[in-house]
Amino acid sequence: MAQPLDTIIIGAGTAGLAALREVRKRTDRYLIVNEGPWGTTCARVGCMPSKALIEAANAFHRRHTFEAFGLRGASALTADLPSVLQRVRALRDDFVAGALKATHELGNNKVSGRATLLGPRSVDIDGTAYATRSIIIATGSRPRVPEAWLAFGDRMLTTDTLFEQPTLGPRIAVIGMGPIGVELSQALARLGLQVAAFTTGHTLAGLSDPTLNAELAALLKQDMVLHMGAEAQLREVPGGIEVASGANRVVVDQVIAAMGRVPNIEHLGLETLGVPLDARGLPTVDPQTQQIGNLPVFLAGDANTHTPLLHEAADEGHIAGLNALAPNPTRFRRRTLLSIVFADPNVAVVGPRVADMDAHSTVTGTASYTNQGRARTAQRNHGRLCVYADHASGRLLGAELCTPDGEHLAHLLALAVQQQLTVHDLLGMPFYHPTLEEGLRTALRDAARQLPHTHASDLAACPALGVPALD
Numbered sequence: 001m002a003q004p005l006d007t008i009i010i011g012a013g014t015a016g017l018a019a020l021r022e023v024r025k026r027t028d029r030y031l032i033v034n035e036g037p038w039g040t041t042c043a044r045v046g047c048m049p050s051k052a053l054i055e056a057a058n059a060f061h062r063r064h065t066f067e068a069f070g071l072r073g074a075s076a077l078t079a080d081l082p083s084v085l086q087r088v089r090a091l092r093d094d095f096v097a098g099a100l101k102a103t104h105e106l107g108n109n110k111v112s113g114r115a116t117l118l119g120p121r122s123v124d125i126d127g128t129a130y131a132t133r134s135i136i137i138a139t140g141s142r143p144r145v146p147e148a149w150l151a152f153g154d155r156m157l158t159t160d161t162l163f164e165q166p167t168l169g170p171r172i173a174v175i176g177m178g179p180i181g182v183e184l185s186q187a188l189a190r191l192g193l194q195v196a197a198f199t200t201g202h203t204l205a206g207l208s209d210p211t212l213n214a215e216l217a218a219l220l221k222q223d224m225v226l227h228m229g230a231e232a233q234l235r236e237v238p239g240g241i242e243v244a245s246g247a248n249r250v251v252v253d254q255v256i257a258a259m260g261r262v263p264n265i266e267h268l269g270l271e272t273l274g275v276p277l278d279a280r281g282l283p284t285v286d287p288q289t290q291q292i293g294n295l296p297v298f299l300a301g302d303a304n305t306h307t308p309l310l311h312e313a314a315d316e317g318h319i320a321g322l323n324a325l326a327p328n329p330t331r332f333r334r335r336t337l338l339s340i341v342f343a344d345p346n347v348a349v350v351g352p353r354v355a356d357m358d359a360h361s362t363v364t365g366t367a368s369y370t371n372q373g374r375a376r377t378a379q380r381n382h383g384r385l386c387v388y389a390d391h392a393s394g395r396l397l398g399a400e401l402c403t404p405d406g407e408h409l410a411h412l413l414a415l416a417v418q419q420q421l422t423v424h425d426l427l428g429m430p431f432y433h434p435t436l437e438e439g440l441r442t443a444l445r446d447a448a449r450q451l452p453h454t455h456a457s458d459l460a461a462c463p464a465l466g467v468p469a470l471d
């Protein structure tokens with residue numbers, strides 16, 4: 001083998017590209033290798049095309065409120081699904097072109113092919129072995145589909161194939177109601193497809209608060225048929241694919257498997273590292289350094305399964321890129337957890353899930369948006385917000401929510417949690433009127449009333465005026 005490289009980055013997704021940015025500043029003795037299409041999961045088949053679809057669906061869905069606004073003629077509007085999907089692909093192509101610019105001029109530093117580890121300092125790329133001082137693994141994940149379901153051929157869709165379809169349905173089943181299943185099932189239902197959604201569990205979109213789960217389930221049922229609590233079984237029947245779940249049966253034209261994602265690790269040769277692997281074949285990865293044991297090998301992004309979200313993949317790639325070329329790895333403080341699901345109303349979890357908090361030392365402040373003033377003016381008065389605070393200190397621990405424009409409230413709450421603000425600190429901030437943020441203030445006041453020291457200036461101890469627009 002020739003003189004070793006300084007590092008090899010395996011995978012050119014968000015994590016790999018974030019690592020590349022740091023690596024390029026420090027050395028030109030590196031390779032970035034990617035199997036399959038370049039352009040990142042996020043831009044090609046993930047965050048961006050899914051959001052483009054959701055925007056079309058929600059724009060069309062708004063017609064149901066037009067009569068209430070005094071706007072007539074909504075019933076004449078139609079959703080032209082092929083055109084909707086065409087717009088999604090056109091936008092997608094643009095986002096992919098942007099991502100491709102990051103690797104456009106890398107010359108021989110960029111290789112297409114499959115990388116397999118031969119050990120902690122050696123990588124095989126399609127039959128050629130490369131010696132290297134460090135390795136950054138950023139191989140991402142792919143949709144989980146039961147082997148037997150592949151027999152349904154091109155009627156078995158995943159997010160890898162959904163956006164490529166010229167049209168869809170008209171009857172479609174979505175199996176799995178985590179973040180991706182909730183986003184896609186609601187969007188497709190709102191575009192006029194007959195959607196039946198299935199989930200084995202009783203939680204939706206990553207929420208753990210039972211009140212919020214119940215509220216979200218009721219809202220989703222306005223758009224689609226939703227079956228929870230039993231495993232879905234599929235079989236071929238005349239006229240389509242039958243999905244059976246408990247006592248429920250539905251025949252559909254296509255099925256979307258949204259049952260989570262599996263890390264792309266099985267062909268990687270992780271066993272050559274000589275460290276213990278768990279039942280999934282994954283080594284332990286330090287979330288503050290991204291390092292595997294004390295090896296010069298770093299595992300970043302969806303592939304390590306820690307927090308499969310884009311901003312986390314970018315952070316992890318950045319950390320791996322810095323540490324792979326450093327004499328000693330630096331330990332980085334990680335951000336407050338923030339996950340947002342672009343359902344309508346938006347769903348979000350900030351900080352640890354309430355199910356993982358100590359129920360005895362935690363108070364919950366809650367506010368419904370059903371009667372929230374600003375939400376009512378927009379015909380968007382649905383959902384609920386819960387904030388969780390430490391009883392002794394009043395510090396905000398986290399929040400779960402399902403509210404209009406919840407994505408923005410979630411960012412505000414993440415900022416507060418990371419800054420270790422208390423409920424009283426937050427109530428001391430200005431709240432403009434009339435805004436959706438006033439719903440957050442209602443939840444904070446509810447929490448404040450349960451804390452030992454209610455500050456007079458918070459108004460938390462004041463009784464309601466009985467005037468919705470002012471309370």
Ligand SMILES: Cc1cc2nc3c(=O)[nH]c(=O)nc-3n(C[C@H](O)[C@H](O)[C@H](O)COP(=O)(O)OP(=O)(O)OC[C@H]3O[C@@H](n4cnc5c(N)ncnc54)[C@H](O)[C@@H]3O)c2cc1C
Binds near residue numbers: 014301
């Ligand atoms: C439908 C959908 C919607 C989403 N929406 C959001 C959202 O709204 N917000 C959010 O934060 N996150 C969202 N995500 C998650 C987000 O897209 C991922 O967390 C992120 O893209 C992960 O980036 P990554 O770099 O880890 O992996 P990827 O971008 O998947 O990159 C991994 C790359 O490695 C390559 N590779 C694999 N094995 C090898 C090998 N052996 N050799 C060489 N190359 C290899 C792969 O082909 C791929 O190109 C969504 C995901 C999906 C699917």
